[in-house]
Amino acid sequence: xxxxxxxxxxxxxxxxxxxxxxxxxxxxxxxxxxxxxxxxxxxxxxxxxxxxxxxxxxxxxxxxxxxxxxxxxxxxxxxxxxxxxxxxxxxxxxxxxxxxxxxxxxxxxxxxxxxxxxxxxxxxxxxxxxxxxxxxxxxxxxxxxxxxxxxxxxxxxxxxxxxxxxxxxxxxxxxxxxxxxxxxxxxxxxxxxxxxxxxxxxxxxxxxxxxxxxxxxxxxxxxxxxxxxxxxxxxxxxxxxxxxxxxxxxxxxxxxxxxxxxxxxxxxxxxxxxxxxxxxxxxxxxxxxxxxxxxxxxxxxxxxxxxxxxxxxxxxxxxxxxxxxxxxxxxxxxxxxx
Numbered sequence: 001x002x003x004x005x006x007x008x009x010x011x012x013x014x015x016x017x018x019x020x021x022x023x024x025x026x027x028x029x030x031x032x033x034x035x036x037x038x039x040x041x042x043x044x045x046x047x048x049x050x051x052x053x054x055x056x057x058x059x060x061x062x063x064x065x066x067x068x069x070x071x072x073x074x075x076x077x078x079x080x081x082x083x084x085x086x087x088x089x090x091x092x093x094x095x096x097x098x099x100x101x102x103x104x105x106x107x108x109x110x111x112x113x114x115x116x117x118x119x120x121x122x123x124x125x126x127x128x129x130x131x132x133x134x135x136x137x138x139x140x141x142x143x144x145x146x147x148x149x150x151x152x153x154x155x156x157x158x159x160x161x162x163x164x165x166x167x168x169x170x171x172x173x174x175x176x177x178x179x180x181x182x183x184x185x186x187x188x189x190x191x192x193x194x195x196x197x198x199x200x201x202x203x204x205x206x207x208x209x210x211x212x213x214x215x216x217x218x219x220x221x222x223x224x225x226x227x228x229x230x231x232x233x234x235x236x237x238x239x240x241x242x243x244x245x246x247x248x249x250x251x252x253x254x255x256x257x258x259x260x261x262x263x264x265x266x267x268x269x270x271x272x273x274x275x276x277x278x279x280x281x282x283x284x285x286x287x288x289x290x291x292x293x294x295x296x297x298x299x300x301x302x303x304x305x306x307x308x309x310x311x312x313x314x315x316x317x318x319x320x321x322x323x324x325x326x327x328x329x330x331x332x333x334x335x336x337x338x
Contacts, residue, residue: 025336026245026275031321040324041314045260045283046133046205048105051081051323055272056302057231057264057285058109058135058209060089060179063160065295068092068331070251071100073294076302078104080310083111085194086283088122089179093163107133109209111140112194114187118168123202125164127273131203135229136198139210141188143179144237156180178335195223197253207262212247214254227260227282234265234287249335270312274320280331 004263011243041052044257056077063069077084094108108126113119119151123134146153155177156162162180169182174288177183198206205226211217212232220228230244230251246266252261263276264285276284286309293305 026279026335026337027334028271028275028316028320029334030319031332034147034321034326036318036321036323038323039314039318041310041317043283043325045083045262048083048132050083050283052104052268052313053277053281054281054306054309054313055083055283055305056085056290057066057084058137060087060162060309061091061160061289062291062294063091063157064157064240065291066301068298068300069294070097072299073290073302074104074106074295076299076306077101079303080306081105082306083107083283086126086131089161089162089181092162093166094126094129094131096163106131107135107207109137110198112187112190112198113185113267115151116197117187117279118165119198120201121168122164123198123204127202127204133207133226134202134204135207135209136195137209137233138190139212139231139233141190142186144233145239146236171338173338192219192223195220195225199224209264210249212242212244214250217251217254221255223260225259227262228255229262229264229285230281231264235249236323242278242283248276248279248281267308267309269308270314271316273309273313274316274322274328275333277325277328280328280330301317 042049043053044050056073062073066072070090074084074097085106086094087109088111090097108131110119110122156179165181195206207227207229208220208225209229209325210231210233211220211228212230217228228251230248232241232244244263248263255261260282261280262283262285263281264287267273267276267284267286268289273284289305290302293301297304320332
């Protein structure tokens with residue numbers, strides 16, 4: 001826990017990771033003398049058991065970090081028996097990912113494009129490959145002003161491709177590109193009716209990623225989705241929006257257990273995982289830490305990141321008097337704004 005906003009600003013200025021607890025002061029209220037000699041970190045998401053409540057969030061371009069890219073990430077996630085949300089913008093194809101980790105538990109993250117056939121083809125491909133859910137990302141009708149990418153003049157290197165779109169665009173259209181595909185491909189007219197459209201073309205459960213308000217959470221329930229990922233897209237879309245953890249409580253209170261609630265953004269330690277679950281998240285997903293592990297040592301690095309979080313989460317549970325995930329609840333924490 002940081003001691004002051006001055007410390008927080010210093011870490012942001014030097015691009016150091018900021019924990020969720022730096023935004024909202026979340027203190028643990030540990031219970032003692034609870035016999036924590038044995039603990040169980042297992043939980044379920046959409047009815048499937050995973051080893052602990054941390055999965056991999058959809059992050060693009062893993063081959064920028066390691067030559068095997070998403071293939072390495074998929075193998076690491078499979079070995080830890082948790083959930084990997086594959087990004088539409090992966091530098092390995094969905095087929096390559098499944099071949100590398102055939103027993104892995106995977107969801108697929110999806111955008112809606114102006115040409116609906118692009119989205120529809122991706123949905124049919126992943127459904128046939130055994131992906132277990134569609135994660136519809138809804139907070140990018142337009143790409144946010146990502147100043148780091150502008151300053152660094154980011155372009156996907158010529159030797160890397162967004163593999164899931166190979167052969168889908170005519171060569172002459174590839175003049176102006178944005179993150180590896182033709183610019184203006186995303187559809188800014190996306191609306192709640194597209195949730196119904198997605199449900200009409202697939203039997204897979206639909207999870208909406210990018211909700212930050214209770215009003216939209218209620219609409220998500222009304223439109224029959226199976227889950228919500230509370231997310232601010234890594235803080236790269238709307239300046240001035242809330243941290244994911246700040247929005248979590250009102251969404252959990254609105255949904256009242258009717259569908260599952262997950263969270264991504266700002267998870268850096270096992271105690272962060274514990275706090276998010278105590279506030280009502282069913283599971284959390286990590287983005288940047290997974291890529292850091294990938295850059296460090298490929299598959300082994302991702303596995304080490306997940307194992308560190310698993311070990312820290314188990315220890316935080318025990319020191320707080322929780323023997324299983326089912327015992328984690330809001331009585332475990334007290335919150336105050338910095």
